[in-house]
Amino acid sequence: MNKILNIMKMKRITYKLFLITSLILLAFAVLIYLTLYFFLPTFYEQYKTDQLQTGIEEIIDKSKDLSFQNAIPLFDEYAQKNNAIIYLQNNEGAIIYSPFLSFFQGSTQALPRVKFDFDNTKPLRNSNNLSNSFDVAMPIQFQDGNLTLVVSATFQPINEASQVLVRFLPYISIIVVVIGVGSAYLYSRFITRPLIYINRGAQKMANLDFSEKIEVRSNDELGELSNSLNDMSLNLQQTMLDLQKANQQLQSDIEKEREIEKKRREFFSIVAHELKTPLTVMKGHLEGMMYNIGPYKDRDTYLQKNFQTVQDMEQLVREILGISKLEQHTFKLKLEEVNLAELINIITKNLGFFASQKDIQIIKQIGSHLSVFTDRALLEKACKNIIHNGIMYSPHGEKVYIKLTQDSKQQHIQIQVINTGVKIKEEDIQYIFKPFYRIEKSRNRNTGGSGLGLYIVKQIFEALFITYSMNNTEQGVQFLVTIPLSIK
Numbered sequence: 001m002n003k004i005l006n007i008m009k010m011k012r013i014t015y016k017l018f019l020i021t022s023l024i025l026l027a028f029a030v031l032i033y034l035t036l037y038f039f040l041p042t043f044y045e046q047y048k049t050d051q052l053q054t055g056i057e058e059i060i061d062k063s064k065d066l067s068f069q070n071a072i073p074l075f076d077e078y079a080q081k082n083n084a085i086i087y088l089q090n091n092e093g094a095i096i097y098s099p100f101l102s103f104f105q106g107s108t109q110a111l112p113r114v115k116f117d118f119d120n121t122k123p124l125r126n127s128n129n130l131s132n133s134f135d136v137a138m139p140i141q142f143q144d145g146n147l148t149l150v151v152s153a154t155f156q157p158i159n160e161a162s163q164v165l166v167r168f169l170p171y172i173s174i175i176v177v178v179i180g181v182g183s184a185y186l187y188s189r190f191i192t193r194p195l196i197y198i199n200r201g202a203q204k205m206a207n208l209d210f211s212e213k214i215e216v217r218s219n220d221e222l223g224e225l226s227n228s229l230n231d232m233s234l235n236l237q238q239t240m241l242d243l244q245k246a247n248q249q250l251q252s253d254i255e256k257e258r259e260i261e262k263k264r265r266e267f268f269s270i271v272a273h274e275l276k277t278p279l280t281v282m283k284g285h286l287e288g289m290m291y292n293i294g295p296y297k298d299r300d301t302y303l304q305k306n307f308q309t310v311q312d313m314e315q316l317v318r319e320i321l322g323i324s325k326l327e328q329h330t331f332k333l334k335l336e337e338v339n340l341a342e343l344i345n346i347i348t349k350n351l352g353f354f355a356s357q358k359d360i361q362i363i364k365q366i367g368s369h370l371s372v373f374t375d376r377a378l379l380e381k382a383c384k385n386i387i388h389n390g391i392m393y394s395p396h397g398e399k400v401y402i403k404l405t406q407d408s409k410q411q412h413i414q415i416q417v418i419n420t421g422v423k424i425k426e427e428d429i430q431y432i433f434k435p436f437y438r439i440e441k442s443r444n445r446n447t448g449g450s451g452l453g454l455y456i457v458k459q460i461f462e463a464l465f466i467t468y469s470m471n472n473t474e475q476g477v478q479f480l481v482t483i484p485l486s487i488k
Contacts, residue, residue, distance in 0.1 A: 014196070018188035025180035033172065037165055045155050052082055052134050052153055060140050060149065068097075068142045075099060084153035088140070096147060194222050198229065205233050208240065267435050271320055278309045322381075322456060333375040333463065340370045340404055340413065340483075347384045348402070351391060359397050362387075366404035370413055372483050374464055379483075382460040383415070385453045386479050390419035394476070398422070401475075413483045420476040429470055433458040 055078050063071045079086045079099045087098030133154045140149040165172075194217060201214035213233065214226045285306050288296030296302055348362050355362055372379075390400045398421035406413045424432070431437050435455040461468050467482040 014188050014192040017192055018184050021184035021187055022181050025184060026176065029172075029176040029180060033165070033169070041155075048153070048155060049134055052084060052151065053136075055082060056136065056138060056149065056151055060138065063140050063142050066142060067144045068147070071142060072097060078151075082153060084134075084151055086149070086151050089148040089150060091148075194218070198222065198226055201226075202229055205229065205236065271316075271436075275313065275316070278313050282306050282309050316452070320452070334377070335373055336376055337371050337373055338376045338379060340372060340415070341366045341368045343376070343380055343383065344402060344404065344415075347380065347387055351384070351388055354388065355391050355400070358391065358394070360391055360394055361399045362391075362402065363399055364402045364404075366402065367406070370404055370406055372413060372485055374483065378460045378464060382457045383481075385457050386417050386481070389453055390417050390477075390479070393422060394419040395421045398476075411485050413485065415481040415483065417479040417481075418473065418475055418477070422476050423472050424470070424477055426472075429472075432470060 059071070059074050059078055062074060066074075075086050075088070075097065076099045078084065085098070088096040090096055133152065135150075135152045137148055137150045140147055197217075198214055201212065204212065213230050216223050216226045216230075285296065285302045288294070289299050289302055344364065344366055348364065352362075387400065387402065394400060398419065400420075401416070401418040403416040403418075404413065405416075433454050435452055437455075457468070460466075461481070465484060469480050471478055471480075
């Protein structure tokens with residue numbers, strides 16, 4: 001019993017269903033057997049009694065309209081049909097007729113005499129009848145006289161059948177066990193096989209394995225369950241992919257934010273250093289003028305120098321504010337149609353003074369009808385910084401080429417600014433767009449700017465979706481700008 005309980009506690013539904021079904025079938029078999037053994041004799045006796053009594057009533061009813069000789073076939077048929085002993089007696093108790101004792105007809109000496117009450121219309125049971133038997137005597141009326149009908153039948157065969165059931169019990173038990181256990185096994189396998197298959201698929205889904213779908217094998221509730229699990233698998237898989245993409249995007253955004261924050265801290269650290277140097281110089285000049293120390297007695301000269309320093313700091317602050325504005329997420333571009341030829345002419349005209357001081361010739365190769373849809377102010381500032389750098393970092397007497405070409409197939413315009421007579425080291429080119437980076441390491445303001453010019457160019461071009469590059473050529477240094485005809 002404990003072993004059965006332990007098996008019942010197992011997770012396998014096949015074993016549970018098999019044991020439960022087997023027990024139910026065996027219980028029904030035992031119940032049916034006990035019912036046959038205990039109740040079949042009683043039911044049979046009642047059935048046989050009713051059958052015998054009904055036959056007697058039919059014979060008595062039909063004999064009223066028949067003579068004795070004509071009614072004899074009724075007695076023969078009844079005796080044969082019900083396996084009963086039947087005979088007729090006269091008033092003196094002598095047997096007049098019996099299908100089984102026909103050789104005694106007409107003789108009364110060898111037969112027992114039994115006295116019956118003819119006034120009683122109900123069956124009379126013999127006082128000395130045996131158990132498990134039916135004995136009745138009833139008056140019967142014919143057209144030619146009245147007699148007594150005596151019927152006797154035994155119920156012994158049903159008792160024998162009960163004994164046979166007892167003897168046949170081992171064989172019945174084996175058959176019932178084999179059929180019951182076999183049927184329970186087949187039934188449990190048939191019922192649980194799709195459940196086990198679906199459970200396997202559900203476990204894979206629970207382990208986030210969506211490589212296989214559950215095959216729909218029926219149109220019943222199990223089929224609907226399979227479809228529901230498949231739909232859940234697809235939805236869960238799609239949700240997982242969306243979450244992975246969102247997580248990757250979030251991770252990327254976090255990394256970018258960290259990188260931006262790192263660059264911002266580095267930028268402001270450099271800004272603090274760039275502002276600290278001129279402030280320290282100005283402080284020294286002012287202290288020297290306050291105490292009339294040495295050359296600082298010439299206040300006009302050093303006031304002029306301090307004024308120039310303040311102007312440089314003011315320009316630096318403007319550039320820093322411009323960069324900060326470009327880095328803001330709320331910054332909006334003011335898009336308009338810009339004529340590039342007109343823009344380049346205005347820039348070169350404003351920078352003509354610096355070119356003339358170094359005897360540098362600006363050579364333009366531009367068309368007159370090239371236009372783009374972009375932010376004019378930002379593009380002008382970036383192009384001005386590029387051309388200004390070409391002029392400032394070229395030796396005396398060199399040339400600055402400005403070429404403007406359009407590629408109609410690729411829907412963009414290229415601007416090339418080439419300044420001759422100079423080269424940039426390859427190791428410097430990869431850092432040249434970083435803030436405050438200068439090729440001239442002394443950081444002397446007389447030989448270079450603040451180091452923010454190309455960084456501002458980089459920020460502007462990224463905001464306008466413009467690609468750019470700087471490299472050395474045979475002529476000098478080339479700055480290549482590729483501008484889309486419109487910003488999408």
